[in-house]
Amino acid sequence: MAAGFRSVGIMRVLVTGGAGFIGSHIVEELGARGHEPVVLDALLPTAHQQAPAVPDGAEWVPGDVRDPDTVTRALAGVDVVCHQAAMVGLGKDFADAPAYVACNDLGTAVLLAAMAEAGVRDLVLAGSMVVYGEGRYDCVRHGQVRPGPRAVSDLEAGRFEPLCPRCGAELEPGLVGEDAPADPRNVYAATKLAQELLAASWARAVGGRAVSLR
Ligand SMILES: NC(=O)c1ccc[n+]([C@@H]2O[C@H](COP(=O)([O-])OP(=O)(O)OC[C@H]3O[C@@H](n4cnc5c(N)ncnc54)[C@H](O)[C@@H]3O)[C@@H](O)[C@H]2O)c1
Ligand SMILES: [Zn+2]
Structure with missing residues (x-):
């Protein structure tokens, strides 16, 4: 060998x-x-x-x-x-x-x-x-949603969790799928x-x- x-x-x-x-x-x-x-x-x-x-x-x-x-x-x-x-x-x-x-x-x-x-x-x-930018979030009314970047004013007020971009409701975090953009x-x-x-x-x-x- x-x-x-x-x-x-x-x-x-x-x-x-x-x-x-x-x-x-x-x-x-x-x-x-x-x-x-x-x-x-x-x-x-x-x-x-x-x-x-x-x-x-x-x-x-x-x-x-x-x-x-x-x-x-x-x-x-x-x-x-x-x-x-x-x-x-x-x-x-x-x-x-x-x-x-x-x-x-x-x-x-x-x-x-x-x-x-x-x-x-x-x-x-x-x-x-x-690389996904955000975790996965679901709204009870709108299903899976993609929150935008957090606003500085929210962060300064201690609001760290993103809200539904369509209705403003609190979101449920989930696991990110591999096919997420x-x-x-x-x-x-x-x-x-x-x-x-x-x-x-x-x-x-x-x-x-x-x-x-x-
Ligand atoms: N720790 C986490 O939560 C986490 C999450 C996701 C991805 N990662 C990735 O995992 C990898 C390891 O992360 P970690 O948490 O162990 O970080 P760490 O800082 O503890 O370890 C990185 C090591 O790389 C060495 N290093 C950095 N630049 C170098 C260079 N140019 N040449 C040679 N050595 C260099 C550092 O000296 C260090 O020992 C990274 O690629 C990171 O992006 C980490
Ligand atoms: Zn909603």
Whole structure:
């Protein structure tokens, strides 16, 4: 057998953002199931106020997903990529937009280009339900409705729950279906949707497989 033969079922998995809140659990779970996790993480100060935590037993490639050389190094021998690295939450103000777009979208594009080059064809992306903009809401009289953005005056008055856009009645929250339309309403949400669109373009261009977990 050629060098590099691997036992069936054991995967070497690059987890970008593998030192983060969700990524560190994925890395632990992969290790517990006998897979080989590799962590690529820049340990952003915003995400690591306490001691940085790269999970035990994982190989760690310190660095940024926007850096092609680092990403190429981290991809050596990798079967699957689980892309968790991102700037999360809402920025302080719109001045943070370039940092979100750079980390989340430029970073994803650099990663996908390096995967294309390295022949890695499987991607699991950390999507988010923020791409839907809102949860699902039902009005007793009008059925499923789509409330618009909350008014500042409502928020200032402590009215956080949206009302029926047709009759003003209180709404019943429900679970969002996968076929709900995308409606990203802030910079973070826009970057999470762009990640999905980039991943879909990559999959079509290289014959890869991409799954986004919203
Ligand atoms: N936590 C949630 O509730 C939630 C909900 C929906 C989606 N998500 C998505 O899940 C993923 C992980 O979120 P989390 O809550 O674990 O966030 P987190 O901030 O705890 O982890 C993100 C990790 O990515 C790293 N990182 C960020 N930018 C990087 C870059 N440019 N290069 C290398 N490393 C970088 C950070 O250092 C951090 O360790 C994100 O993609 C996020 O959008 C999270
Ligand atoms: Zn109504």
